[in-house]
Amino acid sequence: MAESIPTVNAIADVEFGGELPAFTPDTSIDATRRFGQHVGWNTPRFTDHDGARKEGLPGAIVPGVMSQGFLGAMIHRWAPTAEIVTIDTVFRAPVLVDQPHKITGVVTDIDEDELTVEIDLTVTNEAGETRVFGTATAKLPS
Amino acid sequence: MILDLHTHSIKSDDGRAKVRNYCQWVRTRNIPIDGFVLTEHRQFDFESDYSGLASDFDLVILKGAEVETEYGHVLVYGVTEPLYETFDFGSIGLPLEEVIEHCNAHDAVAAPCHPGRPRVGMSAHLAEHGVPKGVRIVEIYNGGSRGEEDAVAAAMADELGYIGIGGSDSHIVSHIGRCATEFPEPVTTEAELVAALKSERFRAITTR
Numbered sequence: 001m002a003e004s005i006p007t008v009n010a011i012a013d014v015e016f017g018g019e020l021p022a023f024t025p026d027t028s029i030d031a032t033r034r035f036g037q038h039v040g041w042n043t044p045r046f047t048d049h050d051g052a053r054k055e056g057l058p059g060a061i062v063p064g065v066m067s068q069g070f071l072g073a074m075i076h077r078w079a080p081t082a083e084i085v086t087i088d089t090v091f092r093a094p095v096l097v098d099q100p101h102k103i104t105g106v107v108t109d110i111d112e113d114e115l116t117v118e119i120d121l122t123v124t125n126e127a128g129e130t131r132v133f134g135t136a137t138a139k140l141p142s
Numbered sequence: 143m144i145l146d147l148h149t150h151s152i153k154s155d156d157g158r159a160k161v162r163n164y165c166q167w168v169r170t171r172n173i174p175i176d177g178f179v180l181t182e183h184r185q186f187d188f189e190s191d192y193s194g195l196a197s198d199f200d201l202v203i204l205k206g207a208e209v210e211t212e213y214g215h216v217l218v219y220g221v222t223e224p225l226y227e228t229f230d231f232g233s234i235g236l237p238l239e240e241v242i243e244h245c246n247a248h249d250a251v252a253a254p255c256h257p258g259r260p261r262v263g264m265s266a267h268l269a270e271h272g273v274p275k276g277v278r279i280v281e282i283y284n285g286g287s288r289g290e291e292d293a294v295a296a297a298m299a300d301e302l303g304y305i306g307i308g309g310s311d312s313h314i315v316s317h318i319g320r321c322a323t324e325f326p327e328p329v330t331t332e333a334e335l336v337a338a339l340k341s342e343r344f345r346a347i348t349t350r
Contacts, residue, residue, distance in 0.1 A: 017170045090156050090313065093288060108163050108315035118163075120316040128350070129288040133314050135158040 008079045011115050011140040020105035020119065023074040027062050029097050035066050049097070060097035067095055067132055071121050074103050075138055082138040085116065089134035100126050108135070115139055143325045144347065145202065145335070146178040148217060148255060148281065148309020149318055153190070154183040159315045161192055165199035173319035174349070177202025179219065179335070181309075184209060184232045186221045204332050207231055211238040213254060213274060214262040217281065217309070220250030220336035238264075242276035251339045253307060255281040258294030265298045273302060279339060282306030283348040285320030292348075307339075308346035321348045 005021050008014055033047045044051020052060040071087055102124050109118035116139050123132035150157035192203040206219045209231055225248035245252040257264035257280045282295045299306050308321035325344045329335050
């Protein structure tokens, strides 16, 4: 049975401090290889642990734009009709391939005149360390 | 009295939080702090007046700075216009001992932050530069720490006899209050904060 996710469809449904359903991104090496093939990035740092280590990394890393894609997907799972105006990220540490990560989001501002909400986004690893954080602005129907 | 001594707003280049939203978050989520200090990167914000927000939300909102030295990043509390004229807050290579001397001369306090962090933390530079003179306070709990960074900071503080403060280092709204500092007496102004830090009666706390 498909997972049921609570969604919002209008700005009136959104509350300050409301949490988006947590999202577990697919950070497997298969996923980054597929991503690499589609966008033409076959560099080892994203697709091969040994190759990434030769570049001085602790292992293969998830491309930044792929992480941003996860953030966008998370917002659209929560608000399917939202228009994402901006996603602004700060990469504090690499998101490592084949390691579990969790993405959380919370509403931290609502502009009812502009019909926009601001969302804090945080990507954490299993140790609870913040690897990426940022904010998104999304426009919702009235 | 619990204050988050290390926060950033949209005034910092990598800050994404509006101060009003910090206040709303603290009150909506019952974050156990009585206020916070905005420590914007490489600057002091003389312009902004947060007294209205402080009153509306019954929070203490103070201002400081986070500057950059050869030992990494350093929080400065008690910034005044005369202090601001003594060194270039925008520089990324300030001499720490000079920053501390200027702060002492202007009744301010300088405290290295996230000292256990590679590259931008004090402990990473001790082997090269030695133990700097004048440090009394360091941040031992930082909300953005990863791995053993806080443990390294606490061990360094223990070994060198420093006193620890805590701060979230929040750059987005929902990260405020993860770490903070508890004072036995009320602190409502920058001058009172400096006096409280100089009294060395406080303790770092973390909620992570």
